Amino acid sequence: MASRGAETAVAAGVLALGGLLAAGAVGISGEAGYGGVGPNFLPWVVSASLLACGAFLLWEASSGGYRAMDEPEGAPRGHWTGFAWVSAGLLANAALLTTIGFVLSCGLCFALAVRGFKSSQGLPSGGVRGWIVALLTGIAIAAPVFWMFTQLLAINLPGLTSTGWL
Amino acid sequence: MIDILGLLWQGFQTAGTPINLLWALLGCTLGTAVGVLPGIGPATAVAMLLPITLKVEPTASMIFFAGIYYGAMYGGSTTSILLNTPGEAGSMVTALEGNKMAKNGRAGAALATAAIGSFVAGTIATVLVTLFAPLVAAYAVRLGPPEYFLLMLLAFCTVSAVLGKSTVRGLTSLFVGLAMGLVGLDQISGQARYTGGVPEFLDGLEVVLIAVGLFAVAEALYAVLYQGRTVETQNRLSRVHMTGTEWRRSWPAWLRATAIGFPFGCIPAGGSEIPTFLSYATEKKLSRHKEEFGTVGAIEGVAGPEAANNSAITATLIPLLTLGIPTSNTTAILLGAFQNYGIQPGPQLFEKNGALVWALIASLYIGNVMLLILNLPLVGLWVKLLKLPKAPLYAGILIFATVGVYGMRQSAFDLVLLYVIGVLGVVMRRFDFPTAPVVVGMILGPLAEAQLRNAMSIGEGKWTVFVERPMSLVLVVVVVAVLVLPRAAKLLRRRATA
Numbered sequence: 001m002a003s004r005g006a007e008t009a010v011a012a013g014v015l016a017l018g019g020l021l022a023a024g025a026v027g028i029s030g031e032a033g034y035g036g037v038g039p040n041f042l043p044w045v046v047s048a049s050l051l052a053c054g055a056f057l058l059w060e061a062s063s064g065g066y067r068a069m070d071e072p073e074g075a076p077r078g079h080w081t082g083f084a085w086v087s088a089g090l091l092a093n094a095a096l097l098t099t100i101g102f103v104l105s106c107g108l109c110f111a112l113a114v115r116g117f118k119s120s121q122g123l124p125s126g127g128v129r130g131w132i133v134a135l136l137t138g139i140a141i142a143a144p145v146f147w148m149f150t151q152l153l154a155i156n157l158p159g160l161t162s163t164g165w166l
Numbered sequence: 167m168i169d170i171l172g173l174l175w176q177g178f179q180t181a182g183t184p185i186n187l188l189w190a191l192l193g194c195t196l197g198t199a200v201g202v203l204p205g206i207g208p209a210t211a212v213a214m215l216l217p218i219t220l221k222v223e224p225t226a227s228m229i230f231f232a233g234i235y236y237g238a239m240y241g242g243s244t245t246s247i248l249l250n251t252p253g254e255a256g257s258m259v260t261a262l263e264g265n266k267m268a269k270n271g272r273a274g275a276a277l278a279t280a281a282i283g284s285f286v287a288g289t290i291a292t293v294l295v296t297l298f299a300p301l302v303a304a305y306a307v308r309l310g311p312p313e314y315f316l317l318m319l320l321a322f323c324t325v326s327a328v329l330g331k332s333t334v335r336g337l338t339s340l341f342v343g344l345a346m347g348l349v350g351l352d353q354i355s356g357q358a359r360y361t362g363g364v365p366e367f368l369d370g371l372e373v374v375l376i377a378v379g380l381f382a383v384a385e386a387l388y389a390v391l392y393q394g395r396t397v398e399t400q401n402r403l404s405r406v407h408m409t410g411t412e413w414r415r416s417w418p419a420w421l422r423a424t425a426i427g428f429p430f431g432c433i434p435a436g437g438s439e440i441p442t443f444l445s446y447a448t449e450k451k452l453s454r455h456k457e458e459f460g461t462v463g464a465i466e467g468v469a470g471p472e473a474a475n476n477s478a479i480t481a482t483l484i485p486l487l488t489l490g491i492p493t494s495n496t497t498a499i500l501l502g503a504f505q506n507y508g509i510q511p512g513p514q515l516f517e518k519n520g521a522l523v524w525a526l527i528a529s530l531y532i533g534n535v536m537l538l539i540l541n542l543p544l545v546g547l548w549v550k551l552l553k554l555p556k557a558p559l560y561a562g563i564l565i566f567a568t569v570g571v572y573g574m575r576q577s578a579f580d581l582v583l584l585y586v587i588g589v590l591g592v593v594m595r596r597f598d599f600p601t602a603p604v605v606v607g608m609i610l611g612p613l614a615e616a617q618l619r620n621a622m623s624i625g626e627g628k629w630t631v632f633v634e635r636p637m638s639l640v641l642v643v644v645v646v647a648v649l650v651l652p653r654a655a656k657l658l659r660r661r662a663t664a
Binding site: 028038053069083085086087091118121134142157158 | 341344393584619
């Protein structure tokens, strides 16, 4: 069961988003023409509604927790080590994609993600050999995808070389 | 009537060219695979493949996407019958009886009634779409901005406030989606909103990014965080075959369920949870084998919900094609695909892009036949997919997520955003916020805003424009009824029991 504190944090997040949108809405002109509804109308509606929803969630969290909740699926506590590995994979991919190319970058992302999943399943990481196998598997999946996009569909993806093959 | 047949015939000629048949087959195969695989559904699959709209011509890619949409429904039932974890919402009910049947060695019969039921319901529903979509379109031409705005409002209300378990969480999701839709240039005045000086935000947020982030990346992150130790048990597959009795028990359930599912798909209140549950309840009530429900597994309990699911899914194409209103995740993404081609689904679609629409409808007939073949004799092949270990499966999904999102806009910034949206998706899932309102709100939001402002211009700035026109007045009443009636009924029931 998710803790009361976490529910309060989520409600606070909704409130913060509403506040952020309201702050942004101030800067949008309200020039409405003869329709009476300008470009700042929906931003105000959305921010006010989010503030209202956030307040309501906050009240729910402080008075017995969110209503009509399903028991969340899976373990009661998160496996943050695994989460960190997968996050590292995704962010490394974002950082490296344009420099080392799609195939290698995705291979790396794949290997990091596999490492994360193995740790969350309590499986051995497989040492250096495990890393190499995962990296090669990732490259073997990414390469055909890359070729399909660059060669078949002629959609540009960044490569290490400009040949369109790697 | 003759017109429709003629147009449909032309549609078959377009859809029946070898290259388009190949796209349909590819879509159906891929769709079945994503339906079978846990962690990836039709909405994600279509979203990840949206970059192909940059190169492939519209008819081919819509046929391809429709194949995925359909195929995933067939594949989803395989997973929910054979695994103890139901895939998506629509197959949750199938899992109730399907799992029981499979545990008692009748997996084959359950799979058969699911696939054949899907085929029967899908085909009947496609016939109904063929007949009714042009009628609805012809009528919808007369709708003006006020009516459109109210229809969209109705879709917002049902998808967020009525369908979910918690109104406040549904509404929160909806407004988060609307907020995402606000980012970028305002359609009418061209003013930049919520761009924060980031040039990437000027074009708005990509639908692909949001959908892939919320579904694929969030799913992977959620799995690694919370489901590492979840052990899935798989039921044994038996020969895919139905006995005479099983046929006799299945077909009335298929037909009833088709009738139940179709109207739910048509109205802007999509989603297949309600019709599948209704069908399950109906079958349970009418069955002469009540003792089998929840014990050894009743075949009606699989046949009905599965058919209702397909019937409702097919019917969602009516509001999508004739009004341009998506009522589910996948139809919202399909709308995004149309928009990528500069095509706005709506009543004019049948006139302006008739060839495309009819080819799409024709491909549904073809796709249903393909899927029946792909799923009945070849089911053993799909079952092998269930044996894929989790680690490489999810890691592989991340590669496809990257290519889908990067391929759309060639921006590494989008990949960071993808991760952020993925984390948002994990939080939403953990705290039981529905995701469909986010996607529907994001895609439909800008359209609804434009309609609202046009409507207000027509009314010269007066809100009374929404009640002065007969059709829009009716819609106002419907919106209010949808919001009030379920609550009033609940209150009355509580009072009656108290």
